[in-house]
Amino acid sequence: MPEFRWDPITGRSVIIAAGRSKRPRLHGAGNGQARGEPCPFCPGNEALTPPEIWALREHHSAADKPGWTVRVVPNKYPALEDHGALTVKRDSFYESLNGLGIHEVIIESPDHEINMGALNIDQCADILRAYRARMRAVGDDPRWRYLLLYKNQGERAGATLEHVHSQLIVLPIVPQSAADELTSAKKHYDSTGHCIFCEIVQREVERGERLVSQSDKFIAFCPFAPRFSYEAWILPKNHVAAFEQSTDEDIAALAQFVRDFISRLNRALDRPPFNYVIYSKPPHQSTTRYYHWRIEILPQIARAAGFEWGSGMYMNSVAPEEAARLLRDAAL
Ligand SMILES: [Zn+2]
Ligand SMILES: [Zn+2]
Numbered sequence: 001m002p003e004f005r006w007d008p009i010t011g012r013s014v015i016i017a018a019g020r021s022k023r024p025r026l027h028g029a030g031n032g033q034a035r036g037e038p039c040p041f042c043p044g045n046e047a048l049t050p051p052e053i054w055a056l057r058e059h060h061s062a063a064d065k066p067g068w069t070v071r072v073v074p075n076k077y078p079a080l081e082d083h084g085a086l087t088v089k090r091d092s093f094y095e096s097l098n099g100l101g102i103h104e105v106i107i108e109s110p111d112h113e114i115n116m117g118a119l120n121i122d123q124c125a126d127i128l129r130a131y132r133a134r135m136r137a138v139g140d141d142p143r144w145r146y147l148l149l150y151k152n153q154g155e156r157a158g159a160t161l162e163h164v165h166s167q168l169i170v171l172p173i174v175p176q177s178a179a180d181e182l183t184s185a186k187k188h189y190d191s192t193g194h195c196i197f198c199e200i201v202q203r204e205v206e207r208g209e210r211l212v213s214q215s216d217k218f219i220a221f222c223p224f225a226p227r228f229s230y231e232a233w234i235l236p237k238n239h240v241a242a243f244e245q246s247t248d249e250d251i252a253a254l255a256q257f258v259r260d261f262i263s264r265l266n267r268a269l270d271r272p273p274f275n276y277v278i279y280s281k282p283p284h285q286s287t288t289r290y291y292h293w294r295i296e297i298l299p300q301i302a303r304a305a306g307f308e309w310g311s312g313m314y315m316n317s318v319a320p321e322e323a324a325r326l327l328r329d330a331a332l
Helices: 018-022 121-139 176-192 196-207 248-269 306-311 320-329
Strands: 003-006 013-016 054-057 068-074 088-091 094-098 102-107 146-153 165-171 211-214 218-221 232-236 274-279 294-299
Touching: 054 121, 068 121, 102 121, 121 146, 121 165, 121 248, 176 196, 196 211, 196 218, 196 232, 211 248, 211 320, 218 248, 232 248, 232 320, 248 294, 248 320
Parallel strands: none
Antiparallel strands: 003 013, 003 094, 054 068, 068 102, 088 094, 102 165, 146 165, 146 274, 211 218, 218 232, 232 294, 274 294
16 A cells, blocks of 8 residues: 655655555657557557546446547556555654545546647547546545646656556645645635735736736746746636636647647657646645636756755756747747
8 A cells, every 4th residue: 555654854745655566667759559468548449547437438338448539547657545544653753644545647638649739629529538537526525635636748757658648646634745835825815815826827928028928717837936947837817726616618728729829849849758747725625715726837858866866956948938929930
């Protein structure tokens, strides 16, 4: 069973998930399935994954058979497992918690595509619908305190299978970075009466120097203090705390907006490896007034190294104003 552990000095948490070392690895520079193995995410190979939890399927097609457009399955090598009760273990100053949680994989297309930029807008909307459906479903369970939806695109960004997919990790605790963000957003709201994210959106639209693109509903910009070169955030312009609250109309507009952003990234930087993460209001928290969901897109061009690990501070060689200019000019 995996385990959460806390460093007794800094309070930093880690998940010890020894079973994950059995995962297959990509060979070469992201251009091959684990050598000679069939792709477990391609139609016809459904038996190679655990049974599906959710899918968008053609009428009358059976579960775990072809006929799907997006398919959600448990991660075969989960970082967390959903059995047993949450139990804290203490051994003097060492504290741990059994690794209770959920780890799902969202298979984003029946086609063996390796880059999200190759998918059409309807497929992107189906993927976002799958995210919304799963986040709503797990968010109803009172045991879960935090949902993290993320994508690793490319081997260098941590993908171990190349077929387009993303993952949902559901935690029984709120990670420290998320707790810090919530505390800071609340403090701003308590002292000004405004959502800090709404204020950032307004400021970035007015100034324009870090703006990449905008529509009636969304904005993409490079944040003021980005950790990664070409890091960008996508936020709804209206105040919405949870991604799961998105309407069908929002999802359709977001699909178009995200797809446009990925195309810009691919064009400007020649299909870089990247991660994206959806930050949404944690379930069962009354943070709706001051939290505002967003997607962070984090290209992995330079590796974090000694300085970053040593200081917890990031060194970024591309100013966000310059990054935004390049991404703005990469419009079709
Ligand atoms: Zn495949
Ligand atoms: Zn807001």
